[in-house]
Amino acid sequence: MRGARGSEAIAARRKGRQGQWAPQVRVFLVGGALTAGGVLTAHLTVTEWRLTPGLLLIGPVLISARKGPKATAGAVVWSVAISVTWPLALSVVDRHSGELSPAAVVFECLVLVIGGGAAVHGARRRVAREAELVRVAQRSRDAVLRPLAAEVGGVGFSSLYRSVSEFGLGGDLYDLARTPYGPRVLIGDVRGHGPEAAVLGAATVGAFREGACATPALVDLAAGLDTRISGDLGPEDFVTVLLAEFVPGEVRLVNCGHPAPLRIGLRAEPLAPSRPSAPLGLGPRPQLQRARLGVGERLLLYTDGLSEARDAQGTMLPLDDRVREAACLPLLPECLDALLSLATAHAGGSLQDDLALIMCEPRRATSMGEGGGTHDPPAVRDRCL
Incomplete structure (x- = not known):
């Protein structure tokens, strides 16, 4: 009986962890989809264009306005990954496409990390501010709506x-x-x-x-x-x-x-x-x-x-x-x-x-x-x- 209860407790904890991370995973995927979608749209619709850090920061900035720092950091990781792998993918598909030098790739990644860090910091401040508003609101509610x-x-x-x-x-x-x-x-x-x-x-x-x-x-x-x-x-x-x-x-x-x-x-x-x-x-x-x-x-x-x-x-x-x-x-x-x-x-x-x-x-x-x-x-x- 004790072993069965222990197994049930472990399963419940696993389920709780999965439920806790499920929204973060969804946001991580959405952030990647937003960034990749923007890049792909630009590649298909614009004759001459270049993958810039500003374009890759669209996803992290949008997510930082609605979600927390973890989700924003996940979107930044997506952007950095795309910045590194996209030139390689283009060189495989189109032999004549221009390739960025390693120094340029490193520079873009550095810009993405700095910009993404600012987005993560903004998300952290917004979440902290909202948490404080919740505490103030709850204290106000308890003062007005007494039992x-x-x-x-x-x-x-x-x-x-x-x-x-x-x-x-x-x-x-x-x-x-x-x-x-x-x-x-x-x-x-x-x-x-x-x-x-x-x-x-x-x-x-x-x-x-x-x-x-x-x-x-x-x-x-x-x-x-x-x-x-x-x-x-x-x-x-x-x-x-x-x-x-x-x-x-x-x-x-x-x-x-x-x-x-x-x-x-x-x-x-x-x-x-x-x-x-x-x-x-x-x-x-x-x-x-x-x-x-x-x-x-x-x-x-x-x-x-x-x-x-x-x-x-x-x-x-x-x-x-x-x-x-x-x-x-x-x-x-x-x-x-x-x-x-x-x-x-x-x-x-x-x-x-x-x-x-x-x-x-x-x-x-x-x-x-x-x-x-x-x-x-x-x-x-x-x-x-």
């Missing part, structure tokens, strides 16, 4: 976030605050993806944290968010937002262009507003919506990464019994993992849009005077101080 407290004011919460951006940072946003009016939750979606959308998302979350405890009416809180972030929005920018406030036996909602939440009970029921409102930045005029939400029921808040996940035929994920079954698992984090798996499987194994999920579950009928009080986790209790 939600497990319970606030008698309501259980769990959150999940996935971004399709290469930096792991997107336009979906969420937050939770304990307030004198009950736990308040924000979920939203900024138009677009990547770091630019994340900046607007951070501004929206910051405005929510400033106003959640100081604004009694939920509609006024939405208006304050719109006023606060309007100066940060471009001509085509907007933010869909859903605010939820939990009081004993019900949830109060203000929806500004966001997908309607699902009340999970005997069935999955969307709590759509009677009159749709525009998103933030487009003149929202939302209304307060009240809905029953008792112990034993759950409320799923989500972004369109769930509802608009599409299969190969372009069909969106139906919010039907499969969603309800996933949302009824015993533990809230299990529910969100199951919903993520459901959306990913429907989309063919890869999501095309950012996704944020929040599951809310009333667990005890607290009075407004309790409001979560001393039972709330310190991180949430201190947020509104």
